Amino acid sequence: MAEQQQYRANLMVCAGTSCVSSESFKIKEVIEEELKKRELEKEIGVVLTGCSGLCAAGPVLTIYPDGIFYQKLKPEDIPYLVEEHLLKGRPVKRLMYKIPEKRAAIPTMMDIPFYKHQVLRVLRNKGLIDPEKIEEYIARDGYQAAAKALTQMTPEEIVKIVTDSGLRGRGGAGFPTGRKWELALKIEADEKYVVCNGDEGDPGAFMDRSVMEADPHAVIEGMIICAKATQSHHAYIYVRAEYPLAVKRLQIAIDQCYEAGLLGKDILGTGFDFDLDIYQGAGAFVCGEATALMRSIEGKRGMPRPKLWRSAVKGLWDKPTVLNNVETFANIPQIILNGADWYRSLGTVKSTGTKVFALTGAIRNVGLVEVPMDMTLRTIIYDIGGGMKKKGRKFKAVQLGGPSGGCIPEEFLDIPVTYEAIEKTGAIVGSGGMVAMDDSSCMVGVAKYFLDFTADESCGKCVPCRIGTRVMLDLLTDITEGRGKEGDIGTLEDLSHDIIATSLCGLGQSAPNPVLTTIRYFRDEYVSHIRDKWCRVGVCRDLATFYIDEKICKGCGICLKACPSKAIIGEKKKPHKIIQELCVHCRTCYEVCRFNTIKVLPAAARMANEAELMELAGQIEAWAGIEMEEVE
Amino acid sequence: MAENIKILVVDDEPIVIRSAKRILGAEGYDVEGASGGREAIIMMEKKNYDLVLTDLKMPEVDGITLMRWIRKSRPETGIVVITGYPSQETIKEALELGIIDYVPKPFTPAVLLDVTHRALEWMKGKIPEEEIPKEEFPPSMISELDRVIKEYKNKPGSTIPVLQRAQEIVGYLPPIIQKRIARGLNVSTADVHSIVSFYSFFSMKPRGEHIVKVCLGTACYVKGIEAVVTKLKAELKIEMGGITDDKRFSMESVRCLGACGLAPVMVIDQDTHGTLEPKKVAQILDEYRPVSKETT
Numbered sequence: 001m002a003e004q005q006q007y008r009a010n011l012m013v014c015a016g017t018s019c020v021s022s023e024s025f026k027i028k029e030v031i032e033e034e035l036k037k038r039e040l041e042k043e044i045g046v047v048l049t050g051c052s053g054l055c056a057a058g059p060v061l062t063i064y065p066d067g068i069f070y071q072k073l074k075p076e077d078i079p080y081l082v083e084e085h086l087l088k089g090r091p092v093k094r095l096m097y098k099i100p101e102k103r104a105a106i107p108t109m110m111d112i113p114f115y116k117h118q119v120l121r122v123l124r125n126k127g128l129i130d131p132e133k134i135e136e137y138i139a140r141d142g143y144q145a146a147a148k149a150l151t152q153m154t155p156e157e158i159v160k161i162v163t164d165s166g167l168r169g170r171g172g173a174g175f176p177t178g179r180k181w182e183l184a185l186k187i188e189a190d191e192k193y194v195v196c197n198g199d200e201g202d203p204g205a206f207m208d209r210s211v212m213e214a215d216p217h218a219v220i221e222g223m224i225i226c227a228k229a230t231q232s233h234h235a236y237i238y239v240r241a242e243y244p245l246a247v248k249r250l251q252i253a254i255d256q257c258y259e260a261g262l263l264g265k266d267i268l269g270t271g272f273d274f275d276l277d278i279y280q281g282a283g284a285f286v287c288g289e290a291t292a293l294m295r296s297i298e299g300k301r302g303m304p305r306p307k308l309w310r311s312a313v314k315g316l317w318d319k320p321t322v323l324n325n326v327e328t329f330a331n332i333p334q335i336i337l338n339g340a341d342w343y344r345s346l347g348t349v350k351s352t353g354t355k356v357f358a359l360t361g362a363i364r365n366v367g368l369v370e371v372p373m374d375m376t377l378r379t380i381i382y383d384i385g386g387g388m389k390k391k392g393r394k395f396k397a398v399q400l401g402g403p404s405g406g407c408i409p410e411e412f413l414d415i416p417v418t419y420e421a422i423e424k425t426g427a428i429v430g431s432g433g434m435v436a437m438d439d440s441s442c443m444v445g446v447a448k449y450f451l452d453f454t455a456d457e458s459c460g461k462c463v464p465c466r467i468g469t470r471v472m473l474d475l476l477t478d479i480t481e482g483r484g485k486e487g488d489i490g491t492l493e494d495l496s497h498d499i500i501a502t503s504l505c506g507l508g509q510s511a512p513n514p515v516l517t518t519i520r521y522f523r524d525e526y527v528s529h530i531r532d533k534w535c536r537v538g539v540c541r542d543l544a545t546f547y548i549d550e551k552i553c554k555g556c557g558i559c560l561k562a563c564p565s566k567a568i569i570g571e572k573k574k575p576h577k578i579i580q581e582l583c584v585h586c587r588t589c590y591e592v593c594r595f596n597t598i599k600v601l602p603a604a605a606r607m608a609n610e611a612e613l614m615e616l617a618g619q620i621e622a623w624a625g626i627e628m629e630e631v632e
Numbered sequence: 633m634a635e636n637i638k639i640l641v642v643d644d645e646p647i648v649i650r651s652a653k654r655i656l657g658a659e660g661y662d663v664e665g666a667s668g669g670r671e672a673i674i675m676m677e678k679k680n681y682d683l684v685l686t687d688l689k690m691p692e693v694d695g696i697t698l699m700r701w702i703r704k705s706r707p708e709t710g711i712v713v714i715t716g717y718p719s720q721e722t723i724k725e726a727l728e729l730g731i732i733d734y735v736p737k738p739f740t741p742a743v744l745l746d747v748t749h750r751a752l753e754w755m756k757g758k759i760p761e762e763e764i765p766k767e768e769f770p771p772s773m774i775s776e777l778d779r780v781i782k783e784y785k786n787k788p789g790s791t792i793p794v795l796q797r798a799q800e801i802v803g804y805l806p807p808i809i810q811k812r813i814a815r816g817l818n819v820s821t822a823d824v825h826s827i828v829s830f831y832s833f834f835s836m837k838p839r840g841e842h843i844v845k846v847c848l849g850t851a852c853y854v855k856g857i858e859a860v861v862t863k864l865k866a867e868l869k870i871e872m873g874g875i876t877d878d879k880r881f882s883m884e885s886v887r888c889l890g891a892c893g894l895a896p897v898m899v900i901d902q903d904t905h906g907t908l909e910p911k912k913v914a915q916i917l918d919e920y921r922p923v924s925k926e927t928t
Contacts, residue, residue, distance in 0.1 A: 018906065019906060021903070021906050055892075058894075069819050130641055203850040204849055204851050205890070209890040241796070242888075242889055280796060282795070282831035282832075296792065298789045300827070334870075366851075437854060449853050
């Protein structure tokens with residue numbers, strides 16, 4: 001950091017996974033070349049940082065001290081950018097972030113709505129430090145909390161602060177962290193373990209990945225404090241095999257800590273010993289479950305065990321073990337430094353502090369966001385997320401909590417993202433995956449997707465989970481392929497309750513949630529799939545007939561070009577039509593049409609002639625309206 | 633049935649050799665005798681024996697020394713111990729050297745025959761150590777594997793890390809490699825196999841030079857990964873989990889790559905390819921094909 005302070009400007013190039021894949025390394029190279037050409041390399045520093053959050057706009061770059069934010073950079077933009085901004089002091093508007101409707105450039109990062117509404121605690125260092133340099137972490141108050149905990153605090157004091165902060169496990173279940181630590185502290189044992197769960201398996205979630213990649217030292221510091229609080233001397237970080245960059249950066253961070261005397265024997269001269277190892281997972285979703293994860297570290301099949309006792313009593317190798325999620329640990333140092341009251345100042349009484357969400361799906365600003373826990377879903381989706389990405393599409397549901405969670409419809413958008421409020425909707429906060437869906441999504445299809453996931457990932461130990469999810473999946477497959485029967489919805493609900501009641505671990509107990517919530521909020525879609533053999537958005541191929549509304553079609557020809565089976569005919573600027581016999585129901589035309597011209601009719605309409613089709617289309621639109629009301 | 637089976641009886645008491653020759657010779661075995669360890673080694677240097685019956689206490693070169701030499705130089709030879717007063721230590725040492733059985737002295741003809749028969753049966757059933765085909769697994773690869781196994785041996789919970797490293801070295805985990813790891817770590821083959829079959833990270837099938845991992849996460853699903861998969865299948869002419877005929881590509885599905893900002897996304901080797909569209913697929917794959925193929 002000392003070196004950097006001499007620079008008159010610093011370029012923070014994002015090197016999160018998203019930006020790296022859109023060539024941010026190349027961008028950095030070109031910047032360095034250009035700086036050299038203009039002999040600016042001694043005046044201006046270039047730093048590779050962890051994920052800065054706005055993944056949709058990558059590769060991104062922020063120039064400090066002004067905080068000017070540039071997005072979607074290409075190597076050929078760089079010479080101009082360096083010349084204009086760094087040499088002549090004229091920021092380049094063309095490369096700044098723009099709100100699509102307004103077209104006005106927003107120069108600084110903190111004015112961009114995506115960032116403006118966020119409160120950064122866990123992610124406070126994102127985009128500001130080089131995650132591979134311990135000095136930069138230390139310069140941002142790093143390891144001060146660990147030093148305080150090791151030298152000035154008793155284990156009981158640490159546990160008390162964490163308990164008072166109200167911090168709850170960020171992995172999904174929301175168990176109070178302080179209580180877990182207290183349990184582990186009170187138990188006498190010759191050995192205790194601290195384990196960090198970085199087996200982020202929920203599809204659609206990448207919070208832990210980003211924290212491990214952007215600020216690995218924060219996780220390690222949290223673990224050191226936990227070790228002191230529970231008097232443990234050995235720890236593991238369990239990281240998914242799919243996260244090679246996270247493993248690399250954690251390993252660098254751990255090596256630096258050993259060198260700096262922050263890990264190993266006699267940490268900071270306090271006489272406290274603490275060793276930390278990385279353990280790479282091997283691709284089994286169930287290993288995110290605490291007991292399965294510990295089995296996996298022991299080198300066995302990762303299968304859960306009955307929770308006759310808590311892990312804090314008997315965990316890894318039957319020793320007391322504190323297992324917390326990456327985000328939970330990353331919260332700890334700030335709590336120790338700023339106190340419990342500071343932490344409680346955000347959120348609600350029962351859900352304190354902030355939560356990191358991975359915001360993805362059919363939304364404009366895809367990325368990583370950290371918000372106070374009392375923020376509403378609406379603010380997150382519309383103000384931070386920027387609303388639906390595709391023009392003319394409306395919000396339909398947001399999926400929270402991955403395969404264990406559920407789909408929340410529009411009517412609940414004004415609830416806060418607290419553990420309690422989300423649970424009431426039938427979903428869970430979970431680890432923080434938040435997938436927004438627009439009105440072109442089929443909710444039966446979404447339920448099937450998640451069940452396909454859990455049925456495949458069930459470890460097989462409990463029959464209800466192994467076979468029950470399979471039977472439910474078969475039912476859903478039948479429904480989406482036109483073989484649905486009356487009574488299927490009831491069977492799905494019954495099976496769901498049985499699986500929830502009789503499974504051993506969280507995977508089985510929560511696997512039916514996506515089905516239950518979609519039945520609860522989108523029952524009409526199930527009904528139309530089963531009774532009318534009609535997927536109204538055309539996702540389920542066998543239950544859809546695509547038809548062009550000639551009254552609206554402007555004959556732009558986009559669908560005609562996009563159709564893979566050349567089933568669309570028509571002259572330019574005249575209404576097109578689909579030859580049903582040639583149509584393969586791939587839905588491409590529906591997706592590319594900008595005028596909402598493509599209508600979806602039940603499968604039966606494929607046999608109708610043109611006149612009948614028109615009539616049917618008119619009828620069904622009216623009918624659909626009535627039916628929706630009836631069901632509700 | 634006893635044709636061509638060569639047995640060497642080693643004992644410093646000539647009477648033992650004589651009676652063994654009489655009893656076993658009558659059954660058609662080809663029996664020879666040696667009066668001590670040294671003579672036995674000299675005889676075995678010249679000729680291969682299927683089974684050695686040896687006393688433990690002999691002057692000069694004793695039975696244990698002889699057995700150590702056999703294990704090292706003639707590992708395929710079976711050993712049965714004939715002994716009068718076995719002490720616990722010597723029997724323990726003999727067992728560690730992998731003896732098949734032992735005959736207490738004095739013995740009746742029936743006992744000697746029975747033990748010999750059973751020892752030979754046991755040897756027949758003994759699966760000779762599978763030769764690792766050199767073309768597929770070069771010795772340098774295997775010695776690297778053995779080095780890793782040695783590094784992790786005796787560390788608790790080391791099976792999964794060893795398998796991960798092994799897969800890096802070999803590319804996949806066929807049964808023969810699993811067996812070698814099991815033996816090296818001193819765990820059962822079943823244990824190793826149960827882990828390999830449980831975790832999706834491990835592959836028992838050979839993989840292509842380039843591994844295409846397609847993300848089937850929620851964000852990718854919502855953004856249409858299915859069309860990309862269809863295109864990939866058509867382009868590579870393989871199914872999910874398959875490998876191309878030229879072994880250049882194999883395709884696997886991954887639950888979530890955690891790069892949802894780029895959905896739909898796939899990873900080829902270490903490179904992430906995001907915001908995929910079916911029409912981009914062919915171009916991306918071309919990057920991994922040899923240049924000559926593009927020009928022809």
